[in-house]
Amino acid sequence: MTRATEARLDLAALRSNLQRARELSPNSKMMAIIKANAYGHGLVRIGRALMEDTDAFGVASGEEAWALRMAGIQKPINLLEGFFDRDEFAQIEEHELDLTIHHVWQVNALAEAKLNKPVNVWLKLDSGMHRLGLAPDLLDEACDHLMASGNVASLGYMTHLANADDEQDPFTNEQVSVFDKTIDSREGERNIANSAGIIAWPDSHREWARPGIMLYGVSPMLGKKGEEHGLKPVMTLRSRLIAVNYLKKGDRVGYGGTWECPEDMPVGVVAIGYGDGYPRHAREGTPVRVRDQLVPLIGRVSMDMITVDLRRVVQPRVGDEVTLWGEGLPIELIAEAAGTIGYELLCGVTPRVRMVEA
Numbered sequence: 001m002t003r004a005t006e007a008r009l010d011l012a013a014l015r016s017n018l019q020r021a022r023e024l025s026p027n028s029k030m031m032a033i034i035k036a037n038a039y040g041h042g043l044v045r046i047g048r049a050l051m052e053d054t055d056a057f058g059v060a061s062g063e064e065a066w067a068l069r070m071a072g073i074q075k076p077i078n079l080l081e082g083f084f085d086r087d088e089f090a091q092i093e094e095h096e097l098d099l100t101i102h103h104v105w106q107v108n109a110l111a112e113a114k115l116n117k118p119v120n121v122w123l124k125l126d127s128g129m130h131r132l133g134l135a136p137d138l139l140d141e142a143c144d145h146l147m148a149s150g151n152v153a154s155l156g157y158m159t160h161l162a163n164a165d166d167e168q169d170p171f172t173n174e175q176v177s178v179f180d181k182t183i184d185s186r187e188g189e190r191n192i193a194n195s196a197g198i199i200a201w202p203d204s205h206r207e208w209a210r211p212g213i214m215l216y217g218v219s220p221m222l223g224k225k226g227e228e229h230g231l232k233p234v235m236t237l238r239s240r241l242i243a244v245n246y247l248k249k250g251d252r253v254g255y256g257g258t259w260e261c262p263e264d265m266p267v268g269v270v271a272i273g274y275g276d277g278y279p280r281h282a283r284e285g286t287p288v289r290v291r292d293q294l295v296p297l298i299g300r301v302s303m304d305m306i307t308v309d310l311r312r313v314v315q316p317r318v319g320d321e322v323t324l325w326g327e328g329l330p331i332e333l334i335a336e337a338a339g340t341i342g343y344e345l346l347c348g349v350t351p352r353v354r355m356v357e358a
């Protein structure tokens, strides 16, 4: 018998979520963000599933882009952090990758490069996040330098929003206004909105948008769930009960004995733990779905197992299906209970979890 822990992936839901992004930002071309192993869902699998429907892909490194090209994916691929070293140019040319240029050192390196063919560039402006991007007063010189080099085929403009997950925060409008003032009437396509921008900030919609987390069915907005935006979960993390133990009042459960049975009761052991990416810091009471019943997590999360309170489950049995997040149990609830975000949970699913297409 194999361990039952698996992540079921609903690729129809993935495509429906991309469609939802198009409905929300109807005049934008979509650059599907599939970095970090497509937020834990499998880079090539997700690349193939979206290949027909997306206009481009965004990834974080040459390695990710090359893996997509090796898998036969022909759509434009943008390296969201550009190149890390000049020795990447040969492969960038060979695989026809687009570059985000975010710093003066990259402007200079690209302008000085001996390329056989010019590349497409997204010039990234720092509109206030102060992570990556050129300061507004450096933009003119950077554009002139790049265009004079002959190494640039097309020049577009991009920025990233820092606080768009908070609908009340006026900073997003400030960033959009800095972007607009700086880019002004320049020729070239614009690209601002991430998932939160697509969902909540129509003023950030431009010729392009960059949906990430929403493609996977998860809400980027504070206190919201994906279904509230018409999104469907792509990953459902599942396992099974591997033991049902009838414990006595006062018995303590798991490492540290942090949970004490208030009465005689059934406790279930589920084959999932932090070794699979289930968060070690999920607090007591975090919802877990056993068959169709939500039950609370009890005791500490171990490497391979968790324990749950089965008092609400009618005749629990070894082998009963358990859902940790996804269909029927929004990941946002688990993230909240573990003091993290859905992004981290998805990216943290470990290789020993079998990925199964539903």
Ligand SMILES: Cc1ncc(COP(=O)(O)O)c(C=O)c1O
Residues within 6 Å of the ligand: 033, 080, 160, 193, 194, 195, 196, 210, 211, 212, 213, 214, 220
């Ligand atoms: C530059 C850039 N654009 C877009 C995204 C997608 O963001 P989200 O997953 O919040 O939609 C990311 C993700 O971190 C990013 O770094």
